[in-house]
Amino acid sequence: MFSQTISSPNPSFAGPFRENSCSTNHNPLARFQTPRPISFKRNRFHSINSANQDNETLISQDKEDNNGGGPSTSFLSLLCPLLKLFSATDPSAERNYLLEETTSSLSTLARFPWGSKSRSDGLNGQQKVNPPLYLQLFEFEACPFCRRVREAITELDLSVEVFPCPKGSLRHRALVKELGGREQFPFLVDPNTGTSMYESSDIVKYLFEQYGGKRSPSFGILESTLVTGWMPTLLRAGRGMTLWKNSIKEGPPRKLELFSYENNPYARIVREALCELELPYILQSVGQGSKRAKLLYEMSGSKEVPYLVDHNTGVEIGDYKKIVPYLFQTYKHSGQEFENEN
Numbered sequence: 001m002f003s004q005t006i007s008s009p010n011p012s013f014a015g016p017f018r019e020n021s022c023s024t025n026h027n028p029l030a031r032f033q034t035p036r037p038i039s040f041k042r043n044r045f046h047s048i049n050s051a052n053q054d055n056e057t058l059i060s061q062d063k064e065d066n067n068g069g070g071p072s073t074s075f076l077s078l079l080c081p082l083l084k085l086f087s088a089t090d091p092s093a094e095r096n097y098l099l100e101e102t103t104s105s106l107s108t109l110a111r112f113p114w115g116s117k118s119r120s121d122g123l124n125g126q127q128k129v130n131p132p133l134y135l136q137l138f139e140f141e142a143c144p145f146c147r148r149v150r151e152a153i154t155e156l157d158l159s160v161e162v163f164p165c166p167k168g169s170l171r172h173r174a175l176v177k178e179l180g181g182r183e184q185f186p187f188l189v190d191p192n193t194g195t196s197m198y199e200s201s202d203i204v205k206y207l208f209e210q211y212g213g214k215r216s217p218s219f220g221i222l223e224s225t226l227v228t229g230w231m232p233t234l235l236r237a238g239r240g241m242t243l244w245k246n247s248i249k250e251g252p253p254r255k256l257e258l259f260s261y262e263n264n265p266y267a268r269i270v271r272e273a274l275c276e277l278e279l280p281y282i283l284q285s286v287g288q289g290s291k292r293a294k295l296l297y298e299m300s301g302s303k304e305v306p307y308l309v310d311h312n313t314g315v316e317i318g319d320y321k322k323i324v325p326y327l328f329q330t331y332k333h334s335g336q337e338f339e340n341e342n
Contacts, residue, residue: 092328104265107232115151115262138187141240141275144229145200164275168243240272259307261287267306
């Protein structure tokens, strides 16, 4: 069986953290899993909730009915069935790539200029690039509030562990509720400071203060969600929103690794697939001007994204048209087993 990526949830432990140093294995990107118990403190970062934060809570938090287990009443849950009318019912089926590229490119234009460039060169050495332990982000691709956090991650040129939490999640949503008390997204865990928090605006401000030399985010990241933030969700017809019914029941032994930047139209399609399969992965930000561009070029012979590294199979792929079918074929629930790697 697949070993679950995160063992039984515990508020004092947020999963197998990995050190940001390369192992000496055949794959230069392989990470050691180093579980470390950390006492997390819930931190809203800013004590005063804005109207936008209240809006976000209503939209992105899943609420159960009076029986304690009914269908979600969140806005995205209501929107999801409508969007599915305009998308293929099975994300693993053969796709119209012209349509995929067109809608994803329009989504990129809607979020221009956020999530495309790294601003780390202008931090004069103040940025704490790649802290000792990976930050952990619980989110799902179609959520506009999660999107603004990923845009900030691109700007700060950070690598993070992403735990996709699609509707119908089998593992990660339960962990978020255990750690934070409710199913609301995005949810950030920073094991370096013992901080965990909800609310995308709080998270973005925290990231820039902690890892961006206390600079302010680019104008528009925090202000634009209710306008252009919903456009990619609508244009992509809810891709990256719900769990694929044939996805594996447990996560693979090792996290996949994706070189990507938030507003790349081709990388978006791959991240949607990872979300629909609930596959945790290490997001290596490679926006324009990123310090990881050289590493990406050494590995792939190109600076183009997306570039996927699967440490479970040894496969490395740089074409999204090959990555997407590979993911759905490899990680469907078919009785295939991976052995645990020590």
